[in-house]
Every structure is written in C-alpha cells, then in structure tokens.
Amino acid sequence: DAGVIQSPRHEVTEMGQEVTLRCKPISGHNSLFWYRQTMMRGLELLIYFNNNVPIDDSGMPEDRFSAKMPNASFSTLKIQPSEPRDSAVYFCASSLGGDSYEQYFGPGTRLTVT
Amino acid sequence: GESVGLHLPTLSVQEGDNSIINCAYSNSASDYFIWYKQESGKGPQFIIDIRSNMDKRQGQRVTVLLNKTVKHLSLQIAATQPGDSAVYFCAENIGHSGNTGKLIFGQGTTLQVKP
Numbered sequence: 001d002a003g004v005i006q007s008p009r010h011e012v013t014e015m016g017q018e019v020t021l022r023c024k025p026i027s028g029h030n031s032l033f034w035y036r037q038t039m040m041r042g043l044e045l046l047i048y049f050n051n052n053v054p055i056d057d058s059g060m061p062e063d064r065f066s067a068k069m070p071n072a073s074f075s076t077l078k079i080q081p082s083e084p085r086d087s088a089v090y091f092c093a094s095s096l097g098g099d100s101y102e103q104y105f106g107p108g109t110r111l112t113v114t
Numbered sequence: 115g116e117s118v119g120l121h122l123p124t125l126s127v128q129e130g131d132n133s134i135i136n137c138a139y140s141n142s143a144s145d146y147f148i149w150y151k152q153e154s155g156k157g158p159q160f161i162i163d164i165r166s167n168m169d170k171r172q173g174q175r176v177t178v179l180l181n182k183t184v185k186h187l188s189l190q191i192a193a194t195q196p197g198d199s200a201v202y203f204c205a206e207n208i209g210h211s212g213n214t215g216k217l218i219f220g221q222g223t224t225l226q227v228k229p
Contacts, residue, residue: 004157031215043158043203043219056216091157101146101207101215105157 004106025094137204
C-alpha cells in the first residue's frame with residue numbers, strides 16, 4: 001500500500017506568499033484530517049472531512065487558512081498570505097470512517113516561512 | 115476545556131527493561147483510545163488501540179491498559195529495544211454524535227532507550 005501521500009515534503013517560502021499543501025489519502029478511506037505540529041503546541045487538528053465534506057474546521061487558526069477536498073482522493077490546505085508563525089510540520093491523515101477511528105498519517109510537509 | 119495529558123515528558127529506560135508510558139484523560143464520554151509512535155522526521159504511526167468496553171488489550175510486545183474509574187491509560191512495552199526510542203502520543207475519541215472520528219492528542223512522552 002502506498003499509504004497517505006503528501007507533497008511537497010519541504011517548503012520554504014517568504015512571508016506573504018501563498019502556500020498550498022497537498023494530500024492523497026489511502027484509497028477507500030472516507031475521512032481525512034489535517035494537523036499541524038509544533039514544539040510549542042504539539043499536534044493540533046486543523047480540519048477534517050467525511051466523504052469529502054468538511055465536518056469540523058474549528059481548529060483552523062484564522063481566515064488565512066483554507067482547506068478543500070474536491071474528490072475522495074485529493075485534498076489541499078492553503079495558507080494565504082503565509083506568516084513566519086505558520087512554520088510547522090503539517091500532517092495529513094486518513095481513516096476508513098464509520099466506527100473505524102484508526103488514523104493513518106502521511107510523512108508530513110515541513111513548512112518554513114521566512 | 116477537556117484534554118488529554120501525559121504525566122511524564124521524558125522516560126529513560128535501559129535496553130531490555132519494560133517501559134510504561136502513562137496518559138490521563140478527562141472526558142468520561144471518550145469511547146476509544148489509541149497510542150501512536152512518532153520517530154524523528156516521520157508521521158505518527160499506529161501502535162495499538164482500545165475501546166472503552168475493554169480494560170486491556172495486547173499486541174506484539176505492547177499492552178494497553180485502560181482504567182475508566184480514574185480516567186487513566188497506559189502503554190506497556192516489553193523488552194524495550196533501541197528502535198523503540200521515539201515520542202509516544204495517546205489520543206482519545208470523544209464519542210458524541212456528529213463528531214466521531216476526531217482524535218484529541220496528548221502532548222507526547224519521549225522514550226529514550228539506553229544501550
């Protein structure tokens with residue numbers, strides 16, 4: 001199995017630029033999650049989707065962040081404009097959904113905003 | 115707010131010894147708990163999970179214990195190996211309708227295995 005695929009693995013950008021992170025969940029999984037991990041705040045859930053529909057976006061820090069899931073095999077997390085405090089590792093995870101709660105994580109995207 | 119927390123930020127054990135990593139949770143409505151291992155530069159990896167209708171579950175070299183009375187979860191690793199060195203996270207699913215599948219993660223415990 002390919003597992004959850006994320007791209008890019010590393011992103012370095014300047015403050016004010018738009019950043020788009022991409023995720024391909026495991027085939028057949030119905031739920032997709034975006035997390036952010038920092039030393040200060042640990043692993044935070046940003047948003048999650050069930051069957052491509054956003055269910056809970058309460059973790060999205062502010063309007064600069066947006067996420068989409070146009071189909072079952074692709075999701076994006078966009079930051080516009082980016083700020084240095086957005087520097088973190090962003091993880092995408094997927095799960096079967098229903099009463100199966102085990103989430104499978106991708107390798108993450110390390111974002112550095114200078 | 116309700117949260118999942120870990121008792122010890124760092125645990126250091128001798129290779130071959132057993133390790134016990136603890137986790138406290140505060141939401142009595144949580145119906146599912148899971149442990150993840152995260153190695154440096156990688157995403158969290160599933161270790162073992164347990165539902166609230168159980169108090170113990172065993173895997174390969176790992177055991178998870180759930181004490182709902184005191185809202186405590188632990189991960190036991192038998193015969194700890196250098197490859198077990200990582201950060202370990204517990205997470206809970208708060209099982210109220212309309213919000214299933216969402217995991218709340220603790221802050222993590224670093225396990226260091228001394229050769």
